Amino acid sequence: MKIKLLVAACAALGFSTASLAQTEIQWWHAMTGALNDRVNDFAKDFNASQTTYKVVPVFKGTYPETLAAAIAASRAGNAPHIVQVQEVATATMIAAKKAVMPVHELMKASGEPFDQKAYISAVTGYFADAKGNLVSFPFNSSTTVFYYNKDAFKKAGIDPNAVPATWPEVMAAAAKLKANGEKCAFSSGWQSWTQLESFSAWHNVPFASKNNGFGGTDTRLLFNSPLHVRHISNMADWMKKGYFTYGGRTNEAESKFFSGECMMLTSSSAAYANIKRNAKFEWGVGPLPYYRDVAGAPQNTIIGGASLFVMTGRPAPDYKGVAKFFTFLSAPERVAGWHQATGYLPITTAAYEVTKKSGFYEKNPGTDVSVKQMIEKNATPTSRGLRLGNFVQIRAIIDEELEGVWGGKQDAKTALDKAVKRGNEQLEKFQAANK
Amino acid sequence: MEKRVRFDSKLLPYLLIAPQIAITLVFFFWPAGQALWQSMQVQDAFGERTTFVWFDNFITLFNDDAYLESFKVTAIFSTAVSVLGLSLSLFLAVKADKVIKGTSIYRTILIAPYAVAPAIVGVLWTFLMSPSLGLVTHWLSLVGVHWDHILDSKQALGLIIVAAVWKQISYNFIFFLAGLQSIPKSLIEASSIDGASPMRRFWDIIFPLLSPTTFFLFVVNMVYAFFDTFAIVDASTKGGPGRATEILVYKVYNEGFKGLDLGGSAAQSVVLMLIVIGLTVVQFRYVERKVQY
Numbered sequence: 033m034k035i036k037l038l039v040a041a042c043a044a045l046g047f048s049t050a051s052l053a054q055t056e057i058q059w060w061h062a063m064t065g066a067l068n069d070r071v072n073d074f075a076k077d078f079n080a081s082q083t084t085y086k087v088v089p090v091f092k093g094t095y096p097e098t099l100a101a102a103i104a105a106s107r108a109g110n111a112p113h114i115v116q117v118q119e120v121a122t123a124t125m126i127a128a129k130k131a132v133m134p135v136h137e138l139m140k141a142s143g144e145p146f147d148q149k150a151y152i153s154a155v156t157g158y159f160a161d162a163k164g165n166l167v168s169f170p171f172n173s174s175t176t177v178f179y180y181n182k183d184a185f186k187k188a189g190i191d192p193n194a195v196p197a198t199w200p201e202v203m204a205a206a207a208k209l210k211a212n213g214e215k216c217a218f219s220s221g222w223q224s225w226t227q228l229e230s231f232s233a234w235h236n237v238p239f240a241s242k243n244n245g246f247g248g249t250d251t252r253l254l255f256n257s258p259l260h261v262r263h264i265s266n267m268a269d270w271m272k273k274g275y276f277t278y279g280g281r282t283n284e285a286e287s288k289f290f291s292g293e294c295m296m297l298t299s300s301s302a303a304y305a306n307i308k309r310n311a312k313f314e315w316g317v318g319p320l321p322y323y324r325d326v327a328g329a330p331q332n333t334i335i336g337g338a339s340l341f342v343m344t345g346r347p348a349p350d351y352k353g354v355a356k357f358f359t360f361l362s363a364p365e366r367v368a369g370w371h372q373a374t375g376y377l378p379i380t381t382a383a384y385e386v387t388k389k390s391g392f393y394e395k396n397p398g399t400d401v402s403v404k405q406m407i408e409k410n411a412t413p414t415s416r417g418l419r420l421g422n423f424v425q426i427r428a429i430i431d432e433e434l435e436g437v438w439g440g441k442q443d444a445k446t447a448l449d450k451a452v453k454r455g456n457e458q459l460e461k462f463q464a465a466n467k
Numbered sequence: 468m469e470k471r472v473r474f475d476s477k478l479l480p481y482l483l484i485a486p487q488i489a490i491t492l493v494f495f496f497w498p499a500g501q502a503l504w505q506s507m508q509v510q511d512a513f514g515e516r517t518t519f520v521w522f523d524n525f526i527t528l529f530n531d532d533a534y535l536e537s538f539k540v541t542a543i544f545s546t547a548v549s550v551l552g553l554s555l556s557l558f559l560a561v562k563a564d565k566v567i568k569g570t571s572i573y574r575t576i577l578i579a580p581y582a583v584a585p586a587i588v589g590v591l592w593t594f595l596m597s598p599s600l601g602l603v604t605h606w607l608s609l610v611g612v613h614w615d616h617i618l619d620s621k622q623a624l625g626l627i628i629v630a631a632v633w634k635q636i637s638y639n640f641i642f643f644l645a646g647l648q649s650i651p652k653s654l655i656e657a658s659s660i661d662g663a664s665p666m667r668r669f670w671d672i673i674f675p676l677l678s679p680t681t682f683f684l685f686v687v688n689m690v691y692a693f694f695d696t697f698a699i700v701d702a703s704t705k706g707g708p709g710r711a712t713e714i715l716v717y718k719v720y721n722e723g724f725k726g727l728d729l730g731g732s733a734a735q736s737v738v739l740m741l742i743v744i745g746l747t748v749v750q751f752r753y754v755e756r757k758v759q760y
Binding site: 121124281288433 | 509510511512513514515516518527533599617618619620705707708709710721722724725726727728730731
């Protein structure tokens with residue numbers, strides 16, 4: 033008995049000295065609920081897998097709050113090692129050459145194997161510099177998909193297994209749902225992302241000049257083209273007819289869908305987990321609708337979500353640990369597990385293969401829709417993503433002007449022209465600040 | 468015999484006020500100076516590239532329709548909050564002053580909302596008036612009003628006004644009640660003997676005697692509506708729909724913390740600072756001088 037106790041004490045002592053010698057790696061993130069648990073699991077598993085480093089995940093609030101905290105910390109010379117940054121702030125981070133350590137450099141300097149080709153091209157495209165090297169580490173990427181309530185379809189006499197693929201088909205279904213007494217036939221989350229950004233890539237039309245901003249900070253917005261105006265004025269029309277209900281600027285529409293209030297939804301593929309947990313009806317997933325008469329459509333959709341940036345200013349040996357952690361996170365089974373639990377994309381092709389082989393897609397129909405949308409065609413310069421400075425403000429401007437359309441204050445053309453003009457002012461500001 | 472402590476040392480008085488001055492310098496003048504300095508710069512989020520641009524940020528600001536619109540929204544909002552808040556709480560205070568039984572219960576209930584945090588107030592009213600499941604929305608629909616503040620900008624402004632007024636009523640109420648109780652009973656009795664009706668007594672005696680309190684509260688309410696309602700807006704409308712409820716402080720936050728445009732946001736804070744200075748001057752010049760209890 034005494035010996036056992038002694039052994040235990042020694043072990044505890046050994047353990048505590050080991051943890052003292054460990055190098056702590058701060059990981060600031062914005063993941064809540066079930067996603068937060070997964071993030072903590074990643075850190076716990078990594079910490080258990082080796083003894084040199086200890087990853088400490090810290091929840092810092094919403095994406096903007098996390099970023100603001102990281103920037104303040106960086107300016108004070110006390111940045112975290114890793115910070116999770118929302119896709120819209122990517123240009124801001126990449127422009128910060130002193131504060132951010134590009135991931136491809138980090139991996140090379142630490143001698144960790146890192147194959148960029150393992151990632152889906154639409155993912156690499158979004159987070160790479162002009163030369164195509166990854167600046168941040170892709171983590172939680174989602175894309176825009178279409179959800180529909182199969183029970184409501186059946187009740188309205190629509191074939192629940194024929195997913196409406198185009199906008200006219202969606203609206204034909206909406207008309208039937210409405211005629212059947214449904215109050216809210218269709219709603220959309222993240223209107224700027226789903227109805228303009230992803231919409232542009234899906235139809236292979238530019239959202240902004242200079243390859244959507246990848247070609248330089250002198251990019252200007254182009255989303256007031258006839259196709260964009262056509263879509264937004266269609267939506268305004270659908271709103272008047274009572275087919276489309278506006279939910280709000282972010283993911284409010286998702287709860288309207290799973291609560292059974294709205295019957296069709298375009299939103300993030302990451303809404304999957306919540307819909308699965310909450311919906312008390314049969315539902316299906318389909319690709320984002322498009323217009324069939326547009327040449328080249330459908331191309332591929334654009335990703336959303338966030339990636340992990342490495343901040344400078346920590347002792348050099350720490351970065352070896354960061355690189356090791358990234359290698360750990362890149363393991364196909366981990367990426368696949370994250371994808372299956374959350375509805376985020378399997379950002380590497382290997383993770384997709386692992387998931388496919390496991391039979392997950394057969395058991396959970398619709399979960400591969402987002403993946404196929406991203407990988408069926410190689411991304412073109414107009415569809416690889418967006419790289420716009422002050423994008424947070426630009427999105428807010430788009431939200432404001434679109435709300436003017438939904439509220440019946442202005443028509444689609446006026447709204448998009450105004451949004452482009454105001455957005456361009458933001459781009460000019462960014463260009464001036466980042467000369 | 469005059470009793471006065473005399474300090475012969477010239478240094479001691481300064482030493483005694485030094486802590487207060489230090490606090491003022493560190494917590495007020497230093498940040499204010501920094502804001503002023505930053506408002507004349509264009510800087511990226513991480514502060515890696517800084518350009519000194521003199522008053523360019525202010526020029527951009529006042530050429531921006533969105534900013535001028537925000538001024539208008541703030542003016543409507545703060546006037547509505549002050550006027551509604553003051554009249555409602557004056558009404559409640561006059562009524563509560565007359566209550567004889569259960570005084571403390573009434574007063575406690577009326578004071579309670581002041582203890583609720585602004586963010587909670589925002590959430591509370593958003594729920595009550597939520598277009599799909601709100602209780603108040605349901606009542607409104609019974610009388611034929613279709614409430615949807617997510618799309619209707621006037622209703623959105625109405626929502627934050629109601630929430631802000633509700634929170635501030637208690638504060639005004641306490642001051643009004645104290646003001647009412649300090650009015651000499653003899654004046655009111657005298658006028659009753661002269662045959663003045665209750666309305667007449669209120670408008671000719673009580674209201675003028677309350678005017679210093681009213682003016683003080685008006686300034687305090689304006690400051691409250693300008694600066695302390697951030698949480699209510701953030702928790703309910705987030706400035707939308709469009710820019711219908713984007714009051715000045717909310718815009719500073721939006722552009723500084725969400726948009727990471729530090730120069731532009733600092734310029735807006737400087738403008739706000741000037742407004743506060745203006746309000747304070749007004750308060751000192753008029754309130755402090757004319758108060759006669």
